[in-house]
Amino acid sequence: MSRRARPLSLAAAGLAVAALALAGCASAGTPAATGSASDSGEGWVTPGKITIATGEPAYYPWVIDDDPESGEGFEAAVAYAVAEELGFAADDVVWVRTGFEEAIAPGPKDFDVNLQQFSITDERKKSVDFSSPYYETTQVVVTTGSSPAADATSIADLKDLLIGAQTGTTSYTTIESVIQPTQGAQAFNTNDDAKLALENGQVDAIVVDLPTAFYISGAELTDGVLVGQLPTPEGETGDQLGFVLAKDSPLTSQVTEAVDALRKDGTLDELAAEWLGGEGEAPVLK
Template identity: 30%
Template sequence: MWRSASLLLGLALFLSACGGDKPASGGGETVYKFASDASYAPMESMDKDKIVGFDIDFLAEVMKEAGLKYEVKNTGWDTMLESVKQGTEFHAGISAISITDERKMSYDFSMPYFESTNMILVKEGSPIKNAKDLKGKKVAVQSSTTADTLMTEIMGKDNTSLKKFDNNVLALMELDKGGVDAAVADIAIVREYIKNNPNKKFVGLLDKENFESEFYGIAFPKKSELKAKLDPAIKKIIENGTYAKVYEKWFGEKPDTSKLLNAK
């Protein structure tokens, strides 16, 4: 009898250790785990051993409003996307993730919390003035981003002149050292890079005709229960002015929050 009980207990412990497709809560109150790619200053970046940025401060206010415990881990872009999709290690991802129809097939998203667009970065004196001018040029982007998608459409699939990097830092550095004619990334990242490198004569180009506005959202595994907890909190901090304070801290201007509340 005791042998059977021991075997059953051992089997139960084994199944408990191996089973389930949700991140472990560690017992008691759930600590929600967020993945991020901390190479997107000013959205998220590393300050020594700490992740800082707009997304991080925004998330802190959202989780405070929702009354939930959480932690954020720097994982890198591709690892974040895959881990969140699988839903085995992380409950969600936050890292300037644009909401797209293609991504909606693999993830659920929070309501939009940030309006963005892609921007072209060139050196002063460049003949490039818009996205169409990038045809026939060497262009750097971060792989698996909307910049990658847009430039693939413009330059053609498998075009070897479209240089894809693991993160935006590497893509922007490739322009700095002369390996490409231009780099394309989210406007906040490009503007931050220009601000931090005033002596390098970089120019940021907006092309609203070819680069439409896009919205960031928190990414969840499909059918995540966390979305329903965070959407009301996001809406509340946008409406009560908390969001605007975080936005002004990082960007020095007031946001147009009506676009966030009305975005589909």
């Protein structure tokens, strides 16, 4: 399952190219590429293995067909690339599943690293560690052609509507901080629940990250409409996604070094183009 040996597969059409605008610097210490990480049992859940967690379920285009072991999908591919950078063979990758909020709650973990579109925030850093970011994205409003949100061209047009998102996510907090709807953000356990509520007319629109927005609007909704991106506050970056590790994990610097190496050699850009590439545009709402 080497990232260099695995044949490339094109993601389904309808996804947007999302720019990977990350400029992190490599952490100090022994370079991860030496393979020393896999040779040492210190800090790992299972010595000689790397235990990687993702969601239950894991969604396209991040993981294809809810099968991370295949290495297909952006986050599945990034996980195997990081494992290889750390010196682990594909057979030494062990996958487990966790809930989204469970993964970022304080306390011990049954995984070495976890990736399921976790935005790096100061609040979450109080409970867990993050690697340097492997991807940067924005939040996007999605609706259907029959919804009153379909004609929205500004944030003001959305304020009196029912807007929902998965609870505990940046999508949810962005609704509250950027749109500030008069009826508050509508919370759902998963993106699937939010999408179902949209289809049933229980909400007027939902907010998800950019790649997910293009897939939902183009492939899952019968009459999907991509309303637009929510703006990033001036002077700030988009949502930077990182690997989650246990708080004060001895592995954090090694995983960060691996991510930084993959960014520097262009692997992260290549994987983003492969799995998140496609056609379409999402205007920025003002």
